[in-house]
Amino acid sequence: MAKTNPSAVASLLKEIRSALEAKADEKFRLADSARRKSPLKSLGVRSSAVRGVAREIGTKGRSELDYAGAVALLDAAVSRKMREEILVAIEILERFRREFNGSIFPHLEKWSAAADDIDVAEALGVQVAAPALAREPSRMALVKKWARLKSLGKRRLAVLAASGLVTDGRREAGPVLEMCEHLLGEENPVLVSAVAGLLRDTTKVDAKAVQDFLFRRSIDGNPEILRAGSENLDAARRAALIAKLEAQAGVPTQLAGAER
Numbered sequence: 001m002a003k004t005n006p007s008a009v010a011s012l013l014k015e016i017r018s019a020l021e022a023k024a025d026e027k028f029r030l031a032d033s034a035r036r037k038s039p040l041k042s043l044g045v046r047s048s049a050v051r052g053v054a055r056e057i058g059t060k061g062r063s064e065l066d067y068a069g070a071v072a073l074l075d076a077a078v079s080r081k082m083r084e085e086i087l088v089a090i091e092i093l094e095r096f097r098r099e100f101n102g103s104i105f106p107h108l109e110k111w112s113a114a115a116d117d118i119d120v121a122e123a124l125g126v127q128v129a130a131p132a133l134a135r136e137p138s139r140m141a142l143v144k145k146w147a148r149l150k151s152l153g154k155r156r157l158a159v160l161a162a163s164g165l166v167t168d169g170r171r172e173a174g175p176v177l178e179m180c181e182h183l184l185g186e187e188n189p190v191l192v193s194a195v196a197g198l199l200r201d202t203t204k205v206d207a208k209a210v211q212d213f214l215f216r217r218s219i220d221g222n223p224e225i226l227r228a229g230s231e232n233l234d235a236a237r238r239a240a241l242i243a244k245l246e247a248q249a250g251v252p253t254q255l256a257g258a259e260r
Helices: 006-021 026-035 047-060 067-080 083-094 102-116 118-135 137-147 152-165 173-180 189-205 207-219 223-229 235-248 253-259
Strands: none
Touching: 006 047, 006 067, 006 083, 047 083, 067 083, 067 102, 083 118, 102 118, 102 137, 102 152, 118 137, 118 152, 137 152, 137 173, 152 173, 152 189, 173 189, 173 207, 189 207, 189 223, 207 223, 207 235, 223 235
């Protein structure tokens, strides 16, 4: 990756900050801060306005900013720990996704420090980590590391990153299911929904592998994840799984038939 001019990055970040401050809403910031806990500072800019700033800055700097510059911009934004600056930098970096390669992963590991904030985790997972992993599946070890951490945001980041291996024609079901081993006991609604969604996507790639995985983990996995994650299995196999879950829970068998 080519080096970029630090002063150009600092100047662009200053421009981003000015544009964000012009759209800041103090009432929204206070309400948002009360609603969630985050280690990041916030200006109180709504997500639609953040995307607008990213479009404006990205269009204006299109002739000047290259991939290396976009990576350096996100490096700088993460170090400043301001949520909206980070989100704008992620939006800008996504424009260079065709240039993602193995060299981005050391940066991704550093950027994941900001993923304790769930908005950053979502953006970083969908817009950077998933397409990067799709190009470099051998880097799955980093994603599995995130899946084992206590941080909800980092575990969410892991799930979103792993989706890059089973969407858009990619068929790497094995590594995805290995990662899901660490997440079958999730109880947080955000992760329950995310893991179940990943399992449904993986079923489209390798239904037999997902079926075997779900039946094997039916003993100790969260039944809510197992039920929702099995929705793309064929009807007979899903019915058998649900019957097994209900038998383990001591639910009368007629309820299994009613659900079917």
